[in-house]
Amino acid sequence: MKYCCYCSAELIYDIPSDDNRYRYICMTCGIVHYQNPKIVAGCIPVWGDQILLCRRAIEPRSGYWTLPAGFMEMGESTLEAGIRETLEEANARIEVEDLYAVFNLSHVDQVYMIYRSRLLDLDFSPGVESSEVKLFQQDEIPWDELAFTAIRETLKFYLDDKKTGKFQLHTGDIIKNENCYDFIET
Amino acid sequence: MKYCCYCSAELIYDIPSDDNRYRYICMTCGIVHYQNPKIVAGCIPVWGDQILLCRRAIEPRSGYWTLPAGFMEMGESTLEAGIRETLEEANARIEVEDLYAVFNLSHVDQVYMIYRSRLLDLDFSPGVESSEVKLFQQDEIPWDELAFTAIRETLKFYLDDKKTGKFQLHTGDIIKNENCYDFIET
Numbered sequence: 001m002k003y004c005c006y007c008s009a010e011l012i013y014d015i016p017s018d019d020n021r022y023r024y025i026c027m028t029c030g031i032v033h034y035q036n037p038k039i040v041a042g043c044i045p046v047w048g049d050q051i052l053l054c055r056r057a058i059e060p061r062s063g064y065w066t067l068p069a070g071f072m073e074m075g076e077s078t079l080e081a082g083i084r085e086t087l088e089e090a091n092a093r094i095e096v097e098d099l100y101a102v103f104n105l106s107h108v109d110q111v112y113m114i115y116r117s118r119l120l121d122l123d124f125s126p127g128v129e130s131s132e133v134k135l136f137q138q139d140e141i142p143w144d145e146l147a148f149t150a151i152r153e154t155l156k157f158y159l160d161d162k163k164t165g166k167f168q169l170h171t172g173d174i175i176k177n178e179n180c181y182d183f184i185e186t
Numbered sequence: 187m188k189y190c191c192y193c194s195a196e197l198i199y200d201i202p203s204d205d206n207r208y209r210y211i212c213m214t215c216g217i218v219h220y221q222n223p224k225i226v227a228g229c230i231p232v233w234g235d236q237i238l239l240c241r242r243a244i245e246p247r248s249g250y251w252t253l254p255a256g257f258m259e260m261g262e263s264t265l266e267a268g269i270r271e272t273l274e275e276a277n278a279r280i281e282v283e284d285l286y287a288v289f290n291l292s293h294v295d296q297v298y299m300i301y302r303s304r305l306l307d308l309d310f311s312p313g314v315e316s317s318e319v320k321l322f323q324q325d326e327i328p329w330d331e332l333a334f335t336a337i338r339e340t341l342k343f344y345l346d347d348k349k350t351g352k353f354q355l356h357t358g359d360i361i362k363n364e365n366c367y368d369f370i371e372t
Contacts, residue, residue, distance in 0.1 A: 001191045001192070002191060002192060002193075002194075003189055003190065003191050003192070003193070003194040004189065004191070005187045005188060005189050005190070005191045005197075005210075005219070006187070006188060006189070007188075007189070008188075008189040008194045011191075018314070020274075021259065024191075033191070034257070035260055036224045036225070036257055036258060036259065036260065037225060037258050037259075037260060037262075038222045039222070039223060039225065039297060071220070071222055072222060072223050072297075073207065073222065073223075074221050074222065074223060074295050075292055075295065076223075076292060077290035077292050077359050077372075078288070078290055078297055079290070079357075079359075079372055080292075088206075098357070099288060099355065099357050102264070102285060102288070102299075104263035104264055104265070106261055106262060106263050106266075109260050109261065111225060111258075111264055113288075128204070169285065169355050171265075171284070171285050173263050173265075186263075186265055
């Protein structure tokens with residue numbers, strides 16, 4: 001970030017007088033350009049004992065499997081974002097049950113919010129960002145070909161809870177280390 | 187948003203070829219300037235039967251009471267943001283228990299995430315954004331002087347759950363109508 005998006009003047013990077021953090025500041029129009037983490041909203045679409053996964057057709061992690069999820073847009077709720085992403089990535093209609101996972105990914109300034117949901121029908125197909133959309137039985141989940149740690153941890157929690165039938169919110173942090181990602185439950 | 191913050195060229199407002207929404211696009215450097223909702227993270231700081239509230243010293247809603255909460259910053263988790271806001275607004279140290287409320291405020295593109303927490307000591311005082319910080323017994327809560335609907339709904343849920351001792355996550359949408367705000371549990 002180098003120029004003010006409101007007046008095009010060059011920005012400075014400094015701590016505003018009433019603040020305690022470095023921000024991009026426009027000394028011409030006075031605007032402070034705050035930057036904040038983004039929400040990635042998604043769903044676990046379930047049909048009986050099967051879970052719907054999408055094979056990514058775009059980077060990052062093209063070719064790997066994921067739950068339908070993506071950046072929440074302006075004007076929508078987290079739940080609406082999860083439903084929309086499922087429609088966009090899998091052309092699938094769902095009924096949402098409850099908020100199931102809230103994971104922080106501080107290294108990329110994202111917060112994952114994943115909902116449990118039920119597929120309403122089997123009329124699904126790959127959206128533009130997916131190359132394949134498929135229902136997986138529990139023992140078919142492609143654990144070594146999952147796109148993201150957040151997806152793997154969500155699926156692990158889901159299958160564990162499924163054994164007892166008691167589903168509860170799971171919260172945690174995904175921490176990037178040199179060669180791997182760790183998950184810390186919070 | 188009028189100019190590209192990377193190259194200062196004038197932006198256009200159009201739907202990118204691989205997208206389905208209007209975005210601010212720089213035709214010079216090719217960057218699409220996405221805008222996304224922000225997370226407001228906060229806490230319910232509890233000491234025995236009392237709840238800590240802060241009287242706001244800044245707009246919006248200056249003079250009204252609120253739970254310590256504010257915009258999540260880059261590089262932190264939602265939980266760290268809630269702890270930091272409590273320290274900044276009330277100079278109060280807490281131990282966080284669990285994520286208690288997730289409320290969408292689509293009309294201002296915010297998602298509130300409030301944690302239950304325990305005050306670690308009574309050495310609190312107003313931070314720069316507060317004019318007063320005070321512990322309230324349940325029957326002293328200033329319901330008519332609360333700053334935001336999200337805070338009122340959080341406190342109502344908290345006091346209801348306190349009766350049974352069973353605290354659970356509450357999710358919902360705060361909808362702006364002409365003269366009031368409605369709360370819809372989701």
